[in-house]
Amino acid sequence: TEIISRQAIPKGVFNLVMGSGSTIGRELAANADIQGLSFTGSGAVGSGIAALAAARFVKLQLEMGSKNPFVVMDDADLDRAVDLAVNGAFGGTGQKCTASSRLIVHRPIHDAFVEKLLAKTRALKVGHALEAGVQMGPVVSAEQLSANLDYVTLGISEGAELATGGEALDLAHTGHYMAPAVFLNGGSRMRINQEEMFAPITCVIQADDLDEAIMLANDTPYGLTAGIATRSLARATKFRHASRSGCVMVNLATAGTDYHVPFGGVRASSYGPREQGRAAAEFYTQVKTSYIHAGAPE
Template sequence: MSIVTQQTYSNYINGTWESSAGDTKASINPARPDEVVGYYTLSSADTLNKAVEAGMAAKDAWRKMAEPARGNILFKAADFLEGRLEEIAETMTREMGKTFPEAKGETMRGVQLLRYYAGEGMRKNGDVIPSTDQEALMFTTRTPLGVVGVITPWNFPVAIPIWKIAPALVYGNAVVFKPAQEAVITAAKVMECLAEAGFPEGVINFVTGTGSVIGQGLAEHPHVHGITFTGSEQVGRGIGQTALSRGAKYQLEMGGKNPVIVTEDADLDLAVNATISGGLKSTGQKCTATSRVIVQSTVYDSFKEKLLEKVKDIKVGDGMKEDSWMGPCASESQFQTVSSYIEKGKEEGAELLCGGETVPEEKGYYITPAVFDRVSPDMTIAREEIFGPVLALMKVETVEEAIELANDTEYGLSASIFTTSIQHFLSFLDDIEAGLVRINAESAGVELQAPFGGMKNSSSHSREQGEAAKEFFTSIKTVFVK
């Protein structure tokens, strides 16, 4: 199968795919940097204004459409996405590197998200509240924000856009969607499925370009009433501050330095497999990826031996090859970033047990999965988000010490523990500072019907997915009828 395209994608504004205006840029296959996946437009602020104004013109009629009717369009979008599942998954693999099976799983997740939120069109949007006045009726209803800016990252170019766009739309907002440049061709194909579903003109708009022009422009635009962003902490903070300064609602999902605790009573084989899956799948390029592995001293050596045996067998290669378990870093810049962290770990005294090497027989941005031993809490690789296939092993004596070490970070996105002790589980559940807590399961991943978000510097303390999405994309109206 080969569906490589070199099509040029421009913007979708007010129900029309525009011809490319201005400079274009190539999107490169990180497995083979000499291969162009497609081209996209570096749009201007004027183009962004046009998209926002299209949303402004469409939002009132869309808000007044019956919610089940809005949901029906999302159902159609899900069908179109499912019909192109393998094509879009292959584009994802070629554009940002994750293996084809992972890309197919993510694309199917997008289909499921669309269908879940399509069903929201038939669910309640308010509550009746008892009034102290026996002759009155008091209830709540919800109203959409208006025009919402959606800014998404490259690591999940199907799932993350859809888990933002789908609830924004079904709850009655117009959307302006700005995808990450590293995965813009994949995002454009998702946008084609949404466009084909039949949304009214201006309800969903798609603008490609740089973060400094389009992303910042969305944050600053006076007619954008809400911003939902997933990406780096530095960029997220700037977007949040800009939105706050003009009174717009904002939602930020940012970094993680996610710990896994392995207690002396844990099933070590289960813990090893989950650490590898949570830390190294998608080349470690997940905000929920396992980064710090905190192990009790009594089982430390046994765990390390089992971990190294399996990590050394991981096949790194082109994600379209059936025998590849882990693909390349998503871009040259990400490759350089991960490489610099590996060198920093060695410079600061951590012991590199395996990996952290390039793959000479491959031309792409490959790094073999790295495992560090003798990592202390003050080292850079123990504190900063690497966003790559790097595991830092840390030894502790007690579970209490493990939890304290797990919390010793500015982030609080996800955390997991492997234990067969109810007491350890309850202590972890009560004391861990993370928005996603998993027991005897990898740190990465959350079911689509459950709230997702972090604590501390991992988020703006809002939640995405499930029914929690309604809290961001709508405002409550309290109604008193006498």
């Protein structure tokens, strides 16, 4: 807010209002003076906002859940693919809507990929985010940590193999820490592979070929980001065309986006126009078409 206050815009144009979504959010959605709503949060809350906004024909933009896949094919640069997978899964402690919580790996390289993935995951330094050398900080709250640990328990109960991590960590600096977790040998229909966890937890799923990898990548209600690691332009192109997601990354982590281009998803991930880029300017302004007859020349 201090940075905004220094800008050459009238006071009151930009406001930061803190409070619970059940009070402030409901008022924003129902208030007759609000003509446009942009929301980021859960699908359940997004549905409620949409119902309130639709009654007033309000311009609406919703960014909701995700379950982003990162596909690794047998022709990928394996070391780079592992780096991208770890970055996508555990960057920001997995608390990103673009996090790679599903790693779909071509069967011929599965074992080699997993070996490198586990080694790199175990080497991540967890701690206070401002400490030198720390690579993963705490989760946002005690409630979130509890939910994360519940998903670890759920994954084990569903029959997936917890290969590393998944436990709470008691560190010197106060915070809600956990070791980054990797599940192996899980099925696509398991809840840990269907539900957004918002946690430093990722699950490896094997695929026999590109077609199965695409099928698995699309096998959730969501469609925000998706990525593929491959040296084949043909494979990358096929994946880009077949992916049911709003953003596709080739040899890049799913968790990276640029602000100058539109951002958003499809299916249960997003509703309404995209965020960012030119799409943002179009959402926050009103198109008006004017026809003018200037009269006959004298």
